[in-house]
Structures are given as C-alpha cells and as structure tokens.
Amino acid sequence: MLKAKVVMPDGVVVSTDEGVPQGGPLSPLLSNIVLDELDWELQQRGHRFVRYADDCNIYVCSERSGQRVMASIVRFIERRLRLKVNAQKSAVSRPEKRHFIGFSLRREPLGGEVEVHLSERSKSRIDERIRELTPRTWGQSLRDCIHRVNEYFLGWMGFFYIVSDTTMLTALDAHTRRRLRAIAIRHWHKKRRDNWRPLKPGRRSWWFLSNTSRVTRALSNARFAERGLVSLVAEWQRYQLSNVTAPVQLSLALG
DSSP states (O other), X not given: OTTOOEEOTTSOEEOOSSSOOTTOTHHHHHHHHHTHHHHXXXXXXXXXXXXXXXXXXXXXXXXXXXXXXXXXXXXXXIIISOOOOOTTTOOOOOGGGSOBTTEEEEEOTTTOOEEEXXXXXXXXXXXHXXXXXXXXXXXXXXXXXXXXXXXXXXXXXXXXXXXXXXXXXXXXXXXXXXXHHHXXXXXXXXXXXXXXXXXXXXXXXXXXHTTSHHHHHHTOHHHHHHTTOOOHHHHHHHHHHTTOOOOHHHHHTTO
C-alpha cells in the first residue's frame, strides 16, 4: 500500500517514492500511530488542541503565543518524530479563519460558547457542487435533477450536521431551488406551454426569470417539498432532534 500509485482527479498517475500516498486509506491510520506521541506531548504541555490524522489545530490566547508554540512544535515534529511540516499549509491565525476537516471554530464573544461553522473552503466546494448538479443546460427531467441533488445533500449533511448556525444552510436551500426553477422554466419554454410563453428570456436570462414572482408562486418551496427535494435546514433539524452531538474533543477545543 505504501508503494501504490495514486490516480489524481485529472487522471494523472503519481508514483510514491517516500511516505504515504496522499488520500490513501492507510494515511490516517499511520498518522494516528505516528502522531500519538505528539498528542501526549501537547497534553503534557497543557495545550488545548484537536487533531484528525495529520491535521492538527492548537489553541492559545494570543498571536504571540501562537508563534512561540508553533516554532516549538515544529522543532518537536521534525527533530523528535523526524517528520516534515508543510509550511504552506501551516499558519498562526484566528480559529474562525482556519480550515479544519471542513469546519472553522469560533468563540461567541459574550457567552463564550464555541460555535462550529463551515469553513470558507467548504462553502466554496458546496456552491460549486450545486452548480455542477443543477446545470442550466440540464437535458433530463427535473425529477432526475432533484434526485441527484438529494443524494449529495443527504451525504453532505451526514458529515456537516454539527454546524451551529443554519443561516448558511438556508441560503444554500434557496439557491438550489432557484437553480431548479431556472431549469424548469427553460424546459417549459422548449415545450411551448401557452401559459409560459411570456417568459421568453429576451434580454433577460433564465436565471433572472427564475426569481420572478410568477415563477416562485408556481414553483413554491412547498411544491419542491412535495416533489421530494431535500432541505438542508430540515435535515439539520432532524439531526438535532435525534440528539446527535459533536465529538467532545471538538466541542471543548476552545473551552
């Protein structure tokens, strides 16, 4: 497995001469074995930290402390564990600006509670994926498009259910419905339905028309729910009712 070649998303095959292939199933297992000593070291120093495989965040009180701790930990990893630290991916920054397995952490200023949010990278990725799943040139039925979106949403929420705020989820739901409306009215125009002939794009795009009152009334949120479209907000609420909580280490990281 250490010598197995890796096929990149663009189809390029990369051989591994040293270390563990990036993205391979053996990588997180060996990371947990090798970096167990790092966990003990951080615990003995009294640091608050959270680690998943080779991705580790350490939380301190100030930027100056962060610079000092980072330099010390880099020395420990490279000299004691004989591993290389990726300087491009490592930084001293505020928790809400860092990407940790898809999330960013933020301490609420007044109450001091830790909030779990989507990282900027995760927001960009789901935005891009929604555009891929709902292309404006979709040539199949709207039902098939909704089915594709549902499969992705259910899997995505199975991982990101621990986010604290639903504002982003509400925006993603609304954006998805609007893209589906744009697909629907384009299909109606091709079928030359009399009631929808005035919705010719002309100088206005299908995207603009998808947000008109006439279209939003015909394809309301309730209508999409009847068609089986998964709502991220509804799925998030379902997870909360089932009393599923975030891992204790993540919850207490900034405590």
